[in-house]
Amino acid sequence: MSYDTIIIGAGLSGLAAGIRLAHFEKRVCVLERHTTIGGLNSFYRLRKHNHDVGLHAVTNYAPPGTRTGPLSKLLRQLRLRWDDFDLVPQVESSVVFPDRTLRFTNDFEYLKQQVAEQFPQQADNFQKLLGHIDAHDELDLFQRETSAREVLNGCISDPLLIDMLLCPLMFYGSPTPHDMDFTQFVIMFKSIFYEGFGRPFHGVRQIMKQIVRKFKSLGGELKLRAGVREIVTDNGRAVGVILDDGQELSGKNIVSSAGSAETLQLCPGDVPDNKADYAPGEISFVETISVLDRHPSELPHHETIVFYNHADSFHYECPNEPVDLRSGIICSPNNFQYDEPLDDGRIRITALANPACWMDLPEEEYVAQKARCFDEIADSAVKVMPEFREFTVDTDVFTPRTIRKFTGHLNGCVYGAPHKLRDGCTHLENLYLCGTDQGFLGIVGSMLSGITIANRYLLK
Amino acid sequence: MNPDEIRLVILDILASIAPDEDLSNLDDDVAFREQMELDSMDFLDIVMELRKRYRVQIPEDEYIQLGTMSSTVEYLVPMLRDVQSLA
Numbered sequence: 001m002s003y004d005t006i007i008i009g010a011g012l013s014g015l016a017a018g019i020r021l022a023h024f025e026k027r028v029c030v031l032e033r034h035t036t037i038g039g040l041n042s043f044y045r046l047r048k049h050n051h052d053v054g055l056h057a058v059t060n061y062a063p064p065g066t067r068t069g070p071l072s073k074l075l076r077q078l079r080l081r082w083d084d085f086d087l088v089p090q091v092e093s094s095v096v097f098p099d100r101t102l103r104f105t106n107d108f109e110y111l112k113q114q115v116a117e118q119f120p121q122q123a124d125n126f127q128k129l130l131g132h133i134d135a136h137d138e139l140d141l142f143q144r145e146t147s148a149r150e151v152l153n154g155c156i157s158d159p160l161l162i163d164m165l166l167c168p169l170m171f172y173g174s175p176t177p178h179d180m181d182f183t184q185f186v187i188m189f190k191s192i193f194y195e196g197f198g199r200p201f202h203g204v205r206q207i208m209k210q211i212v213r214k215f216k217s218l219g220g221e222l223k224l225r226a227g228v229r230e231i232v233t234d235n236g237r238a239v240g241v242i243l244d245d246g247q248e249l250s251g252k253n254i255v256s257s258a259g260s261a262e263t264l265q266l267c268p269g270d271v272p273d274n275k276a277d278y279a280p281g282e283i284s285f286v287e288t289i290s291v292l293d294r295h296p297s298e299l300p301h302h303e304t305i306v307f308y309n310h311a312d313s314f315h316y317e318c319p320n321e322p323v324d325l326r327s328g329i330i331c332s333p334n335n336f337q338y339d340e341p342l343d344d345g346r347i348r349i350t351a352l353a354n355p356a357c358w359m360d361l362p363e364e365e366y367v368a369q370k371a372r373c374f375d376e377i378a379d380s381a382v383k384v385m386p387e388f389r390e391f392t393v394d395t396d397v398f399t400p401r402t403i404r405k406f407t408g409h410l411n412g413c414v415y416g417a418p419h420k421l422r423d424g425c426t427h428l429e430n431l432y433l434c435g436t437d438q439g440f441l442g443i444v445g446s447m448l449s450g451i452t453i454a455n456r457y458l459l460k
Numbered sequence: 461m462n463p464d465e466i467r468l469v470i471l472d473i474l475a476s477i478a479p480d481e482d483l484s485n486l487d488d489d490v491a492f493r494e495q496m497e498l499d500s501m502d503f504l505d506i507v508m509e510l511r512k513r514y515r516v517q518i519p520e521d522e523y524i525q526l527g528t529m530s531s532t533v534e535y536l537v538p539m540l541r542d543v544q545s546l547a
Contacts, residue, residue: 024508064480067497076502081479455501459508 002250003027003221005458006241008228008266009257011039011407012443013435015211015222017255017450017458019078022218024459029249030220031241033227033408037212039257040407040414040436041443043205047394049291049344053406054414055204056305056331056348057197058087059172059188060444061106069195070444077451084210087198088336090304095164096384097309102164106196119161129155138186141423141452148185149178163314168192168307170316171329171350173441175281175415177317184420184441191442197304199336207443227408228258231266231431238267238431253458257435257450259409260417263426272427281413282318284400286353288374291394292345296332299386301347306330308384316352323373324352325380347388349381355400355411370397415441424453432457465545466533473509477502488529510536514543 005021007014010032021028036042041054062071064082075082095102100118104111116123132151137143152162166180169188174180180188200206216222227244231254240250256263261280264272272278296302309327317324328351334342361369374397378389400412409416420439424432432453440449461469471483474496481496492498503526507518516539518526525535 024512067478067481068499072497073499073501075480076477077505079476079479455504 001029003029004251005029005253005255006031006249006251007255007257008241008263009039009435010034010037010212010222010224011257011435012041012207012211012446013438013450014039014255014257015215015450016074016078016447017434017454018215018220018222019211019218020451020454021458022215022220023079026458028220029251030215030222031226031228031243031249032222032224033244034406035224037222037224038204038208040403040409041204041208041446042406043203043208046396049394050203050205051289051396052203052205052333053398055199055443056172056329056333056350057090057199057336058085058207058444059191059195059197059442061087061089061196061198063089070191070448071195074444074447074451077455078211078214078447080210080214085207086200088201088338090197090199091335091337092303093168093197093305093307094303095167095307097160097164097167097314098312100160100164104193104196106198108194111193115161119158122156122158122161125156126161133186133189136183136186138183138190143183143422145419146182148180148182151182151185159313163309165189166316167309167314167327168305170314171307173415174316175283175413175420175436176418177283181420183422184439187441187445191445197336199333201338201342203333204443211447228266230268231256231263231428233267233428236428238428241266253430253432255432255434255450255453255458257433259435260419260421260426260433260437261410262408263431263433263437267428267431274427277419277421279417279419280410281415281417282355282411283316283415284318284353284355284403284412285350285414286323286358286373286377286397286399287348287350288377289396289398290347290349290378290388290392292347292388292391293393294391295334295341295345296347296388297334298345299388299391301332301385301388302335303330303385304332304335306384308381310380310383319352319354322354322357322369323377325376327352328377328381330381330385344393345391349377351377351380353400355404355413358399358401358412359404366399366401370399373397409436424457461540461543461545463533463537466536466540467529469513469540469545470506470529470532470536473506473513476509477505486529488533491527492529493527506532514540516540516543
């Protein structure tokens with residue numbers, strides 16, 4: 001079988017690239033090792049409850065009728081209607097540090113007021129930061145990496161405000177500890193603070209189903225349980241792939257959403273000159289999921305997302321212990337402005353994790369550690385929200401090991417490699433990267449990543 | 461195709477690119493960019509849709525002709541004169 005383009009991975013970026021290619025009459029096949037689509041943003045059903053993986057909220061929210069910005073761009077490129085994702089805006093979110101809280105909604109003016117109230121000395125400095133953000137072209141694929149902290153330190157003189165601004169942006173997208181690339185910072189800042197959070201009533205299923213339906217309706221081929229074992233090369237070009245079962249497929253071009261280090265591993269014998277750029281990431285998470293017999297609003301807990309930190313300063317890094325209990329994210333999928341309530345109440349709490357503490361544990365210890373961490377994470381979270389455990393009817397936990405199992409990401413890293421290959425080019429001239437390690441972020445960003453690579457290299 | 465048919469083709473392409481847009485009040489002499497906030501990715505898509513549907517090649521330095529409905533139709537008339545309408 002021969003294709004114009006073979007795409008590795010049926011996540012949002014790979015399928016979005018596939019839609020563009022199939023729409024413009026390319027023979028395209030998306031290969032997925034797992035039994036279902038989605039990659040880092042998938043979904044599953046467990047004991048009669050539907051769960052989302054990954055998605056807390058869709059960033060880059062834009063209300064219907066919006067003509068500019070990433071969401072509108074994405075919908076046009078994929079020939080979708082706004083209603084196809086049917087995003088419902090958030091209620092309100094917050095960044096909670098000791099003695100200080102910053103609240104934000106999808107109305108950016110509200111955050112500006114919050115900064116002015118909580119950090120009166122910093123209002124002008126915050127404005128200065130916004131100037132830097134607005135002047136930066138984050139979609140330029142050839143931006144040089146610079147330190148976000150350096151830019152922040154140049155504008156804002158209160159380290160607490162710097163940490164409080166970085167906290168949600170790092171939690172939702174930084175592959176690097178302590179600091180992030182300024183371009184990534186701008187992408188995250190705009191997508192979270194300028195544009196905001198939304199969620200489809202049915203969660204990430206809604207989005208995945210629209211995307212896969214579109215892809216198939218255009219004649220795109222999707223093969224599940226079709227992991228790629230090897231990318232076959234010939235004279236510096238990729239010429240095809242070998243699947244786990246030994247089957248060979250040939251393609252004129254290959255796009256991989258597997259991650260940069262993971263993709264390199266598929267190319268036997270190839271060591272690119274810039275091998276250091278392909279180092280895998282180390283930032284991973286544990287998430288606890290609690291199904292409640294009531295809605296979080298009855299606890300009462302009304303916030304959509306709470307980014308909390310108990311320590312004097314914010315430590316975004318791989319912890320020494322299995323999970324970092326100093327900080328975390330509390331997500332309540334119920335707390336969006338739906339017309340009707342969701343079926344059941346949910347509290348999801350996510351905390352930084354050390355992959356090495358999870359990967360090779362014997363099964364029994366692994367299960368015990370999961371249970372222990374569940375309680376410790378909840379103990380940490382209830383310092384900033386009401387106790388909810390007595391109302392729990394079911395729970396689940398995912399760990400770096402779960403992430404590795406279902407996404408193939410080394411270390412179970414969520415935001416991929418520290419160094420992004422933003423132009424999508426690799427050591428092979430017709431092998432391209434899309435998705436996490438290309439560097440666009442979030443649900444909308446991941447799809448724009450696939451679209452960008454398809455447009456730039458495969459549709460000319 | 462005559463100019464009216466070409467106009468319908470362009471409307472159809474615009475409707476496929478921006479399905480949420482109400483095109484009934486489109487002003488043929490005002491730039492798409494202004495009326496619909498089309499960006500360069502969208503213009504490239506108009507070009508690609510024309511290529512896909514009618515196999516016409518529009519060189520990059522002539523994209524500027526696609527600014528408004530009027531200029532687009534005028535530009536396409538000679539290219540699509542001998543093409544049968546699909547509508």
